[in-house]
Amino acid sequence: MHSQRPASQSCHIHPLYRHLVTLIRVLSHLLQIKLYDVPHTGEQSRPEYPSMDVPDISIPPATAPSSSSPIPVPPRVQRSTTKLSLTELINQTRERHIKARFIDLTDEVSPLRDGNAASSAFASKPHESMQPPSTKAAGPVSASQPAPSNEIRTPSIQEIRDLMRQRPSSNKLSTSSAADNPSTSSAATDPSTSSVASNPSSSSIASATSPLVPSRSPPRSFMSNSTTSTTQSGSKPSSRRKSRAMGVASLEMYISPIKDASQPASSKKKTWTPRSGKRMSYNADKFRSIITPTADATVRSQSLSPSEGRELRRPAGFADTGTDAALAVLSSPSAQTRVPFGAPPVRHEEPEATPSTLPSAIPLTEVQKLESGKLHTHEGFSPRENAVHDMFRPEGIQGVTESIGSLDLREDSWSPNVDIDIDQVRQLSLENVCEDGVQAIPVSTELMEHEEFESMEELVGNVSAGSVAEAPASLGKYRESNEEDGDADTRAIRTSAERTSGTSDVSGEISEQEECLAVLMELEVSDREAGDAEHPNSISSSRTASSHVSSRQTPETLRSAEPLNVVRSGGAASIGQLEDGVESYLGGYPIVTWKSYANAQRRLPPKYNLAKDLPHELQDRVNALPQSYRNSDQARLLFEAMIDEAMDDELNTPPISVINDVTDEGAPPWEFVYTNQMWNGEGVPPPDIKNLKSCGCVGRCDPKSKTCSCAKRQRRHLKQYIEDDTIPKTWNGAPFVYDGKGCLQFFGLPIFECNAFCGCDEDCPNRVVQRGRRYVVNIKKTKNKGWGVFNGQKKIPKGSFIGVYAGELLTVGEADRRGTLYNKFGRTYLFDIDFHHMGSEAVYSVDAYHAGNLTRFLNHSCDPNCEIQACYINEANFNKPLLTVFTVREVEPLEELSFSYMGQIDDDMVNHAKASNDAVYAECHCGSANCLGVLFSGL
Numbered sequence: 001m002h003s004q005r006p007a008s009q010s011c012h013i014h015p016l017y018r019h020l021v022t023l024i025r026v027l028s029h030l031l032q033i034k035l036y037d038v039p040h041t042g043e044q045s046r047p048e049y050p051s052m053d054v055p056d057i058s059i060p061p062a063t064a065p066s067s068s069s070p071i072p073v074p075p076r077v078q079r080s081t082t083k084l085s086l087t088e089l090i091n092q093t094r095e096r097h098i099k100a101r102f103i104d105l106t107d108e109v110s111p112l113r114d115g116n117a118a119s120s121a122f123a124s125k126p127h128e129s130m131q132p133p134s135t136k137a138a139g140p141v142s143a144s145q146p147a148p149s150n151e152i153r154t155p156s157i158q159e160i161r162d163l164m165r166q167r168p169s170s171n172k173l174s175t176s177s178a179a180d181n182p183s184t185s186s187a188a189t190d191p192s193t194s195s196v197a198s199n200p201s202s203s204s205i206a207s208a209t210s211p212l213v214p215s216r217s218p219p220r221s222f223m224s225n226s227t228t229s230t231t232q233s234g235s236k237p238s239s240r241r242k243s244r245a246m247g248v249a250s251l252e253m254y255i256s257p258i259k260d261a262s263q264p265a266s267s268k269k270k271t272w273t274p275r276s277g278k279r280m281s282y283n284a285d286k287f288r289s290i291i292t293p294t295a296d297a298t299v300r301s302q303s304l305s306p307s308e309g310r311e312l313r314r315p316a317g318f319a320d321t322g323t324d325a326a327l328a329v330l331s332s333p334s335a336q337t338r339v340p341f342g343a344p345p346v347r348h349e350e351p352e353a354t355p356s357t358l359p360s361a362i363p364l365t366e367v368q369k370l371e372s373g374k375l376h377t378h379e380g381f382s383p384r385e386n387a388v389h390d391m392f393r394p395e396g397i398q399g400v401t402e403s404i405g406s407l408d409l410r411e412d413s414w415s416p417n418v419d420i421d422i423d424q425v426r427q428l429s430l431e432n433v434c435e436d437g438v439q440a441i442p443v444s445t446e447l448m449e450h451e452e453f454e455s456m457e458e459l460v461g462n463v464s465a466g467s468v469a470e471a472p473a474s475l476g477k478y479r480e481s482n483e484e485d486g487d488a489d490t491r492a493i494r495t496s497a498e499r500t501s502g503t504s505d506v507s508g509e510i511s512e513q514e515e516c517l518a519v520l521m522e523l524e525v526s527d528r529e530a531g532d533a534e535h536p537n538s539i540s541s542s543r544t545a546s547s548h549v550s551s552r553q554t555p556e557t558l559r560s561a562e563p564l565n566v567v568r569s570g571g572a573a574s575i576g577q578l579e580d581g582v583e584s585y586l587g588g589y590p591i592v593t594w595k596s597y598a599n600a601q602r603r604l605p606p607k608y609n610l611a612k613d614l615p616h617e618l619q620d621r622v623n624a625l626p627q628s629y630r631n632s633d634q635a636r637l638l639f640e641a642m643i644d645e646a647m648d649d650e651l652n653t654p655p656i657s658v659i660n661d662v663t664d665e666g667a668p669p670w671e672f673v674y675t676n677q678m679w680n681g682e683g684v685p686p687p688d689i690k691n692l693k694s695c696g697c698v699g700r701c702d703p704k705s706k707t708c709s710c711a712k713r714q715r716r717h718l719k720q721y722i723e724d725d726t727i728p729k730t731w732n733g734a735p736f737v738y739d740g741k742g743c744l745q746f747f748g749l750p751i752f753e754c755n756a757f758c759g760c761d762e763d764c765p766n767r768v769v770q771r772g773r774r775y776v777v778n779i780k781k782t783k784n785k786g787w788g789v790f791n792g793q794k795k796i797p798k799g800s801f802i803g804v805y806a807g808e809l810l811t812v813g814e815a816d817r818r819g820t821l822y823n824k825f826g827r828t829y830l831f832d833i834d835f836h837h838m839g840s841e842a843v844y845s846v847d848a849y850h851a852g853n854l855t856r857f858l859n860h861s862c863d864p865n866c867e868i869q870a871c872y873i874n875e876a877n878f879n880k881p882l883l884t885v886f887t888v889r890e891v892e893p894l895e896e897l898s899f900s901y902m903g904q905i906d907d908d909m910v911n912h913a914k915a916s917n918d919a920v921y922a923e924c925h926c927g928s929a930n931c932l933g934v935l936f937s938g939l
């Protein structure tokens, strides 16, 4: 009003108009004030800012509005023209919140620290209280700090993107690595990418200047396979799709409220499954006889979002942001959590092998040693892929060729200028080699350089077939050394001759060394030392050499085969000094078979996660934001992105939407890490892979096989159920518990899937859990049960796998301790691992409070449509099966998925639960006609 009027307007405007303008300005001013007043009133009932009650506050960095004010809490009644920036908030709170684990219940989520407070909060309104702890009380107000606006701005997508890119330097590697590789847009979400990229050794190797390694990207052969298969064949999963990584430990659990901590441990918990001696209760029919199937009309009438597709789920432009954001925080830390047995996590413990650090004349075997210790597993790939990947990956090839190169460079003779598409070679090699179930290492690509092949196909085919063609015709069988009952399990190895002729001569048995010959790939290096240009292995005559070498490949000649020139040049390797996975050398080149690879892997420490390494930065950051942010759509999208990232170990699994048409929460509480994996707590041993039995089948296991180790093991465990009529003697398709479509045929039986050391393919019918969920489900807020899991728009068939009950794997002692507090808290995510086939008290429990996946949202129903099954994959410890959720009947579209927290119950249990004061024994709201009124047995 007091500003200068523009001269151009002064003589043309009617005075009335000026009055009108003045009036409008006054009104708008008044209105503005009024508007600003509104939130102040609202704030009194629901504080906009989180509680910042952690005493040891670190002074925020310079980006904070005030360096003397650690907490960006605005005075309630003071209007500020400064809008609070998300980045500022983060910067201010980051240090402090990184220190405090968001999920550390002993710190903020009162149940463990302040059980009574939590109890009262959750007991009165259990699910309304499921808010981030910071919202439960207004934080202290600092008068000295600048007052940000109380008009909280939802951060923009760009801000979130920027924010989430502010990662610890250790995390940057995977992001930049992925970003460096435009050819694999999904690289950022690939666990193997993260894993490799976050490994400084591998990264440094990969980044070394070698024309053999065109980029840092993971082998396209793996990535493109999956992608191609998905896009080209629609929903049909690729046979090379990713599977659960070998290191995913077992999970197990139960929901077990602990009534009285003073009671002895054995009586404190009631498992959801009957104990040993009550096997009858595992009879599915008998179990169902105590319930009356009903439709949950309430649930079904709730409309879910029709968006079931990845594209529909996120607005354009957010997909990347969400992926980046969640990945930035979650993927790298988890990728770095691999630790040796019981040792504290040591990151980057492997020596960095770079051209500068590699000795100039390092023997080949030494390089391999580095490699085997460093990159022997690639999360998300099948064991077969891993084996070949290790040998074909850029770092591997580079590492090996560098060693050769270093020797040759010492001789000033090796030219690394090979102009080939290494990815293509890898891809083709995979196809050629993998089919046989055995792998050989092509050490040098120089062969390809000097050969005169018309195409890559011809090149690889020729190398592969040519070298194998004249292998002993008697090759065909070998004994599975790991056969559990000593019974010989044989596997036919198709030689090249078989492939071409279509016949199979599998008579007789062969030595391991002979077997190796069947898959030998010819490798070439120049033999300067010998100065023999016409050396049979020489590059210049490689096509001839191929047949030459092959023609002298008899067991006798090969046993005495001289290690290759690289060894002669500077190494000590010989047949008698084999490295892990290397069965033999031919011409000095290592040969790896599937069996030797798998056995080598068993000798290495298994990969597993430690609970204390659970990443939580993302959650810390979100919990530091105002509740208004957590209620926003952005928070929901971020939550979905976080889920998406974790589902990388379930490739092709449909995305999960978060839906809330009941309250204004944007997403479930940010109190846990979304993960499909197990995180071992204190005192929980790593997976026992040494005693893991695995089959040597090629392709898909045949359930009728008399030799498949996995079929035999499953058959042994089925026997007792057949004997007691739990399953019919005429069960077709036995012994695998899955039918041809991957649906569980019988319930309550322990499942033994093929594992990481089995030779069979990813699409083996005995690999279901490890291939992940196939049906759309969503996490949705319910009216009186908190969040739940709901079916999408299509029916889910009976026997379908839904998910692994993932989380922290704890000793029962620790679970008891936590359970006492959870009971007061009113919510529990504890499950004991207690199946009748285990025959004893539970040794371990799973707690999904701090970490878990969609299954942690499965509510109880007295008429459940799901059940938990014990499933063993990469675990020989009988006490540590995975707890896997399967549907026990067809699930209608939009129906809630649920299971019984109680298993088989009796009146005593119900009465005991009803008499309890603990919040966890709240009333059951499952809504089924046969509802017993309680969730937990109470005994």
Ligand SMILES: C[S@@+](CC[C@H](N)C(=O)[O-])C[C@H]1O[C@@H](n2cnc3c(N)ncnc32)[C@H](O)[C@@H]1O
Pocket (backbone or CB within 6 Å): 126, 130, 784, 785, 786, 787, 788, 826, 827, 828, 829, 856, 857, 858, 859, 860, 861, 920, 922, 923, 924, 925, 926, 935
């Ligand atoms: C494993 S959690 C299930 C997910 C939970 N609804 C949430 O929002 O995180 C178990 C808790 O959910 C609630 N719950 C599950 N089933 C329920 C039911 N049928 N009736 C009432 N509350 C239920 C109880 O608070 C229980 O302790």
